[in-house]
Every structure is written in C-alpha cells, then in structure tokens.
Amino acid sequence: xxxxxxxxxxxxxxxxxxSGPAFNKIEHSRLVAVMRRNADLAQDYARxxxxxxxxxxxxxxxxxxxxxxxxxxxxxxxHAMYAIKAMRAGKPVYVEKPMARTYAExxxxxxxxxxxxxxxxxxxxxxxxxTFLKVKSLLDEGAIGKLLTVNIR
Numbered sequence: 632x633x634x635x636x637x638x639x640x641x642x643x644x645x646x647x648x649x650s651g652p653a654f655n656k657i658e659h660s661r662l663v664a665v666m667r668r669n670a671d672l673a674q675d676y677a678r679x680x681x682x683x684x685x686x687x688x689x690x691x692x693x694x695x696x697x698x699x700x701x702x703x704x705x706x707x708x709x710h711a712m713y714a715i716k717a718m719r720a721g722k723p724v725y726v727e728k729p730m731a732r733t734y735a736e737x738x739x740x741x742x743x744x745x746x747x748x749x750x751x752x753x754x755x756x757x758x759x760x761x762t763f764l765k766v767k768s769l770l771d772e773g774a775i776g777k778l779l780t781v782n783i784r
Contacts (some may be wrong), residue, residue: 638698638715651676651680663697
C-alpha cells in the first residue's frame with residue numbers, strides 16, 4: 632500500500648482535533664471518507680474537514696474502493712462489529728480505545744485479524760507519553776511505597 636486512504640466510521644468529538652485532521656498531515660496518508668449515522672452531521676464534518684465523501688451507512692464506507700484503511704471511532708459497543716466487517720472486507724483497522732466491550736469481543740477481533748491477515752491496531756497511545764512513563768518508572772522503583780489501591784476520576 633503506497634498511500635493510505637482512510638475512512639472514519641464515527642466522526643464524533645475524538646476525531647475533530649485528535650485524529651481526523653492528523654490523517655491528512657502524514658506523508659502518504661489522506662482522509663477520503665467519513666461515516667456518521669446522521670447524514671447531515673456526516674456531510675457537515677466532511678465539509679469542515681475537506682473530506683471528499685461522506686456516508687450515513689458504515690457498509691458503504693467499508694466497501695468504498697478508494698478507502699484502504701478504516702478508523703473506528705464509534706462508541707465501544709460497535710467497535711468489534713465494525714472492525715470485523717472492515718477486516719473481512721480486506722481493510723486494516725485502527726480502532727479507538729477501549730478496543731471492545733469485553734475480552735471475548737477483543738479475542739474475536741484478534742482471531743479475525745489473524746484469519747484475514749488484516750492488521751488491527753488500537754489507539755492506546757497514552758501508555759508511551761512521557762508523564763505516563765515517569766509514573767510507571769516511579770511505581771516500578773517503589774518510590775511511593777507499595778501500591779495498594781488506585782482511584783481514578
């Protein structure tokens with residue numbers, strides 16, 4: 632694949648600043664299609680981000696011959712379904728976190744990736760950010776003592 636032509640399924644808030652525009656900033660990468668269940672909102676997103684095509688049906692985006700990679704940024708309850716459909720259509724998938732709702736769904740996604748030979752990537756980018764690496768280092772060193780509980784808000 633010399634040029635990655637991305638299609639986004641689910642163009643909500645996470646795609647507005649973090650990921651959607653980034654696809655056009657990388658060499659050999661461009662965002663060519665977006666999908667949102669509400670066609671008016673999909674069209675608005677496409678217009679604002681200069682995306683050539685928009686859909687209100689994920690299957691149409693998945694089977695768009697110009698799209699050769701899919702980014703799934705829907706609510707987690709549909710991550711597995713869309714990722715599996717895309718891989719079965721012969722397209723690599725980049726899925727937003729969490730990967731899926733359950734361990735079983737994750738295992739099925741991995742199985743389909745192996746079966747089809749299509750790569751499956753998950754947007755767990757934070758684990759390699761400097762602040763997170765520093766916290767891990769401090770925990771590993773025992774700098775704050777023995778960790779007993781965690782409370783995240």
